[in-house]
Amino acid sequence: MMSGDNLQRVIDAMSDGVYITDGNGVTVTVNKAYERISGIPRKVLVGLHMSEVVNRGYISRSVSLEVLKEKGPVTLTQTIGDDHKILVSGTPMFDRQGRLEYIVTTVRNVTELLQAKRAEEQLEQILQVRENYSGREARDPFVISRATQQCYDLAKRVAPTAAKILIKGETGTGKTLLARTIHDYSAVAQGPFIEINCAAMPESLLEAELFGYEPGAFTGASQKGKTGLLEAANNGTLFLDEIGDLPLSLQAKLLKVVAENRFIPVGGTQFKRTNLRLVSATHHNLRELVQAGAFREDLLYRLSVVPLELPPLRERTEEIEALLNHYLHHFNCKYELDCRWHRDVIDLLCRYPWPGNIRELINLTERLVVTAEQSLITTAQLPREMRADNGMGRVGVSLKEQVEALEQQLIEQALERYGTTRQAAAALDIDQSTLVKKQQRWRAQQKANDVTQNEEVESDDVRKRR
Numbered sequence: 001m002m003s004g005d006n007l008q009r010v011i012d013a014m015s016d017g018v019y020i021t022d023g024n025g026v027t028v029t030v031n032k033a034y035e036r037i038s039g040i041p042r043k044v045l046v047g048l049h050m051s052e053v054v055n056r057g058y059i060s061r062s063v064s065l066e067v068l069k070e071k072g073p074v075t076l077t078q079t080i081g082d083d084h085k086i087l088v089s090g091t092p093m094f095d096r097q098g099r100l101e102y103i104v105t106t107v108r109n110v111t112e113l114l115q116a117k118r119a120e121e122q123l124e125q126i127l128q129v130r131e132n133y134s135g136r137e138a139r140d141p142f143v144i145s146r147a148t149q150q151c152y153d154l155a156k157r158v159a160p161t162a163a164k165i166l167i168k169g170e171t172g173t174g175k176t177l178l179a180r181t182i183h184d185y186s187a188v189a190q191g192p193f194i195e196i197n198c199a200a201m202p203e204s205l206l207e208a209e210l211f212g213y214e215p216g217a218f219t220g221a222s223q224k225g226k227t228g229l230l231e232a233a234n235n236g237t238l239f240l241d242e243i244g245d246l247p248l249s250l251q252a253k254l255l256k257v258v259a260e261n262r263f264i265p266v267g268g269t270q271f272k273r274t275n276l277r278l279v280s281a282t283h284h285n286l287r288e289l290v291q292a293g294a295f296r297e298d299l300l301y302r303l304s305v306v307p308l309e310l311p312p313l314r315e316r317t318e319e320i321e322a323l324l325n326h327y328l329h330h331f332n333c334k335y336e337l338d339c340r341w342h343r344d345v346i347d348l349l350c351r352y353p354w355p356g357n358i359r360e361l362i363n364l365t366e367r368l369v370v371t372a373e374q375s376l377i378t379t380a381q382l383p384r385e386m387r388a389d390n391g392m393g394r395v396g397v398s399l400k401e402q403v404e405a406l407e408q409q410l411i412e413q414a415l416e417r418y419g420t421t422r423q424a425a426a427a428l429d430i431d432q433s434t435l436v437k438k439q440q441r442w443r444a445q446q447k448a449n450d451v452t453q454n455e456e457v458e459s460d461d462v463r464k465r466r
């Protein structure tokens with residue numbers, strides 16, 4: 001048998017309130033949860049008859065008195081204190097002779113339960129709103145210049161029609177984001193948005209992915225068959241990225257789907273109907289591919305009823321600063337940091353040609369944020385090829401500075417290729433000591449620049465604090 005002390009420890013460990021009276025309705029003990037829910041200390045209650053607990057106004061009704069009357073389990077609600085509603089369930093415990101020995105009552109705070117339920121409902125509503133919100137607004141681009149705005153305006157205008165859209169643009173320019181926006185503003189926005197990269201898999205796999213297959217269509221095929229994306233995207237949007245890489249045999253099959261809205265799965269004999277919004281994208285010049293015999297002209301015309309072009313980031317320079325700030329804020333929040341761009345970094349990055357476009361900008365920002373040793377990000381932290389700009393070819397920069405920048409770039413390239421100052425100097429046909437002296441001078445200049453940048457920001461901080 002458990003001792004009184006141990007029993008008390010066990011009931012104290014319970015999250016529901018527990019109230020125990022003897023067979024006459026005199027309080028034996030309560031647990032910690034009961035003290036918390038009722039706000040009444042145990043020592044006040046122990047030894048009190050339940051009628052006295054009610055008379056003193058601690059509780060509105062006593063379930064133990066009801067159990068005494070009924071000689072059976074009773075559940076009722078009580079009010080405790082000001083307006084706390086609790087749900088109490090009293091259970092009689094009889095000894096071997098059938099005499100009522102204890103009444104054990106468990107207590108649940110209904111107010112807490114209701115609050116929890118309300119919180120749960122609120123959470124559900126928030127999630128629902130967020131879902132709806134992200135379904136439309138969040139897929140609009142965050143940063144937009146006039147050139148991109150025109151592209152997005154046209155996309156939203158044609159999105160509700162059935163016209164096929166072909167998006168042209170280099171990698172990382174935002175083609176997928178634009179395709180999602182078209183889906184969000186289309187008549188099938190409630191349906192699925194399915195994306196497939198036609199350059200990412202071999203022909204036979206791509207065919208099975210797109211068209212699906214019947215059970216046992218080929219060796220290794222699943223016994224259940226497979227639903228193709230053309231079917232999965234029914235009443236939604238199918239985004240065919242890198243359409244220029246679609247093999248010719250699949251182009252013929254796709255042409256049939258575009259023309260007739262139906263297709264036959266691999267190994268099948270029956271047509272399946274599909275109703276989907278087709279958006280395609282490519283970084284290739286499809287006209288050149290047509291001329292080279294690698295892309296069907298009839299498919300090109302079918303797919304590009306409305307052609308849209310996303311310019312590369314180097315032609316959207318007015319977006320760069322806003323994008324840098326947007327993603328710096330994004331990664332600061334993600335990693336709970338407080339990094340800032342030095343003005344020179346922004347100026348330098350606005351002149352950088354960004355071959356990987358926005359994706360490259362995002363990756364660079366994340367890398368600089370997570371590797372930053374101080375909150376100020378200076379030009380010293382930029383990769384070498386970005387720092388190498390140094391103002392070359394810019395109006396207002398002296399010839400001497402531009403020649404020096406070119407010299408620095410050539411020496412850095414030689415060092416990268418040959419690994420040692422001796423070999424690099426030999427390749428450039430200069431003395432090793434000349435190369436080393438130049439390097440030392442540039443390093444000293446870079447250090448001085450960094451110190452000036454830091455001082456500028458520190459004095460800026462002091463001004464702000466004042």
Ligand SMILES: Nc1ncnc2c1ncn2[C@@H]1O[C@H](COP(=O)(O)OP(=O)(O)OP(=O)(O)O)[C@@H](O)[C@H]1O
Nearest residue numbers: 141142143144170171172173174175176177358359
């Ligand atoms: N205007 C914009 N403002 C902010 N972020 C953008 C903008 N456009 C694109 N992005 C972001 O840039 C990244 C690259 O965009 P996206 O994947 O759409 O490019 P893509 O052209 O489809 O690339 P790929 O051809 O390599 O698939 C994504 O993280 C996207 O959210």
